Amino acid sequence: MADLNFELVTPEKLVRSETAYMVVVPGTEGDFGVLAGHAPFMSTVRNGELAIYRSENGEPERIAIEGGFAEVSEKGLTVLAEKAEA
Known part of the structure; x- marks a missing residue:
């Protein structure tokens, strides 16, 4: 499977720009995992932790x-x- 292009940005700076196998995001409606090829999607994010899987x-x-x-x-x-x- 192809790698997922991932960027994490704050108002101050670009924190991360890299590829990953999967990223789990703390959405306001619940956590969701994103792999390469995921359908287009937009969500608000709650306070929590991003989990970045390299493999x-x-x-x-x-x-x-x-x-x-x-x-x-x-x-x-x-x-x-x-x-x-971090």
Whole structure:
């Protein structure tokens, strides 16, 4: 399976721009996982942790985020967070 293009952006800076196997986002309606090829989707984001999986069976890297939006498009996943801390 192809890698997912992922960007994490705050008002201050571009925090991450990389590829990943899967990213789990804390949406306001519940957590959702995004893989490459995911259908277009947009959601508000609640305070919580992004889980970034580099490989299918790997341990996730976690980044705390506060509020914002997530957009899945044909280009990949973009998370626009109010704050982000590794």
